[in-house]
Amino acid sequence: MKRKLLLLLFLLLYFLGFSQSQLYVISTDGTSSGYGDWNYDTLLYRQGIHEINSSETTIIIDFYDGYNDDPSYGCGGPCGQYQDHCQGVEIDINIKYFQDFLISKPDECLPLDYRAVLLPKITAPADRRCERQELFPQHSDGINHNVNGLVWEYVNNLGQWEELPNFKNRYPLNVSLLDIFGSNWRNYFNGNLQLRFKFTASFTSDVIYSIQNYTITLTECSPELQSLVPHKTKCNYSEDGSFTFSVDRDLVDTEKLIATLFYEYSTGYDLATNPQEVITSLTSNTDGTYGYTWQGDLPPGNYRLKYQTLKGSGTISPNDSSWASLESENFTLNPSDPVQFFAQKLNDEICFERGDGQIQLYDVDGEDGRTFLYRVFKVNTDNSMEIYKDWTNFSGNNTTINGLGKNKYRIKVKDNLGCLAK
Structure with a gap:
C-alpha cells in the first residue's frame, strides 16, 4: 500500500548522557474528509508516551489517506483500483530535546493536529534530598x-x-x-x-x-555555617586552644551534629588530635543563630572543620567523602601573647639594714585585657629561694618594689590567668 510519510527526525547525538528518551505525543487528532476510509494503522507513535532508545536518531511517523472500492470492504468510493485520496505532503522536521513540536494541517490532504515533546528520561534521586538541594539534577547541557x-x-x-x-x-x-x-x-x-x-x-x-x-526522599539539610571564631590558647606555651562556631538553625528531634576537625601538617591536612565531637545540643545566640564551643583542648595551628547531621543512632566516618560542601574555610588557632617584662635595680640599700633598696619592673606586656602580678624571691647563699614578697598586683605598666635589703632577688611575673613569663 502506498503511504504518505510524515517524517520526524530527532537528533540525539548531543545527548548521549541519557540512556533513554521519552516521546510524549500529546495529540494526534485527525478528521475524515468523507471520501472514504481514513487509515491510521501505520501511525507508529500515536498519542501517549513512547520509550526511545538513545541509539535511535530518526523516528518515522506514517500518516496516509486512501480509499478502496472493493465491495468486500464496504467502501462507497469511486470504482477502480486503490488510489490515494490526494497528493500527499511529506514534512521533514528536526526536533531536539525540550522543543514543543506541533504540526497542524487542517487541509484535506493532511487533516492532522500532531503535537509531541521529546524529553530525556529522568529518575528520582536514589539518595535523600534536603531542602537546599536540587530535586533533580540539571540536564547535562547546563541550561534551564x-x-x-x-x-x-x-x-x-x-x-x-x-x-x-x-x-x-x-x-x-x-x-x-x-x-x-x-x-x-x-x-x-x-x-x-x-x-x-x-x-x-x-x-x-x-x-x-x-x-x-x-x-x-527528604531530610533536613545540615545547618549552614554562619561564623567561626577561634580562641587563643590560655598561655603562649599551652595547648588548650578552642573555637566557637554558629549555624543557622537548632537541632531537631533526635538529630546530632557530627563535627570532625582536621589539622594542617607539613604534608597536608589530617585528623586533629581530638578529631570528632558528637553534638546533641546547641546554644541559642541573640541573633537567631545557634552555637557550639569545641570541648577538646587544641594546640596552635591551622585547622579545617567538617560537619554533618545524623538522626537517631549510628556513626559517620571522619573521612566521609560526602562532606565536601559542609566544611569551614581554613582557620588558625594562635597562642596568646607571652607575658614579658624588664627589671632593673634603681638603688642599693643606702645604710646597713635600712631596707631601702629598690627594683623597678617596667614594660610589662601580655595578652590584651589581662592584669599582672609579681612575686619576689630572696636567693640564699646555697641558691635556695624563699618567698620575700608574695603575689602582688602591678600598680601600672611600671611598678617599683621598695623595702629591699642587701641580697640577691629573683622575680616572677604572671597574668591574672596564671600564665608565667618565661
Whole structure:
C-alpha cells in the first residue's frame, strides 16, 4: 500500500548522557474528509508516551489517506483500483530535546493536529534530598529548559494532587524545596515529596501525565555555617586552644551534629588530635543563630572543620567523602601573647639594714585585657629561694618594689590567668 510519510527526525547525538528518551505525543487528532476510509494503522507513535532508545536518531511517523472500492470492504468510493485520496505532503522536521513540536494541517490532504515533546528520561534521586538541594539534577547541557504546556504537580498535605505554585514548564525540576515552597516547605505536604508532570495543549482537552510518579526522599539539610571564631590558647606555651562556631538553625528531634576537625601538617591536612565531637545540643545566640564551643583542648595551628547531621543512632566516618560542601574555610588557632617584662635595680640599700633598696619592673606586656602580678624571691647563699614578697598586683605598666635589703632577688611575673613569663 502506498503511504504518505510524515517524517520526524530527532537528533540525539548531543545527548548521549541519557540512556533513554521519552516521546510524549500529546495529540494526534485527525478528521475524515468523507471520501472514504481514513487509515491510521501505520501511525507508529500515536498519542501517549513512547520509550526511545538513545541509539535511535530518526523516528518515522506514517500518516496516509486512501480509499478502496472493493465491495468486500464496504467502501462507497469511486470504482477502480486503490488510489490515494490526494497528493500527499511529506514534512521533514528536526526536533531536539525540550522543543514543543506541533504540526497542524487542517487541509484535506493532511487533516492532522500532531503535537509531541521529546524529553530525556529522568529518575528520582536514589539518595535523600534536603531542602537546599536540587530535586533533580540539571540536564547535562547546563541550561534551564522551558517546555510549553508542562506543569508539575505534587501530593499536598490533604493527599490530593495539586499544581506547584511556580516553575511551570521547567524540565527537569532542578530547583530546591526552598525555591518552590520557601522556608515553610514542611507545611505543604506530609512525609516525602511525590511529584509528576502533565502536558496539555490549547487545541485539545486531552492530558498526558508523566510515565511515572516520582518520590523524592527528604531530610533536613545540615545547618549552614554562619561564623567561626577561634580562641587563643590560655598561655603562649599551652595547648588548650578552642573555637566557637554558629549555624543557622537548632537541632531537631533526635538529630546530632557530627563535627570532625582536621589539622594542617607539613604534608597536608589530617585528623586533629581530638578529631570528632558528637553534638546533641546547641546554644541559642541573640541573633537567631545557634552555637557550639569545641570541648577538646587544641594546640596552635591551622585547622579545617567538617560537619554533618545524623538522626537517631549510628556513626559517620571522619573521612566521609560526602562532606565536601559542609566544611569551614581554613582557620588558625594562635597562642596568646607571652607575658614579658624588664627589671632593673634603681638603688642599693643606702645604710646597713635600712631596707631601702629598690627594683623597678617596667614594660610589662601580655595578652590584651589581662592584669599582672609579681612575686619576689630572696636567693640564699646555697641558691635556695624563699618567698620575700608574695603575689602582688602591678600598680601600672611600671611598678617599683621598695623595702629591699642587701641580697640577691629573683622575680616572677604572671597574668591574672596564671600564665608565667618565661
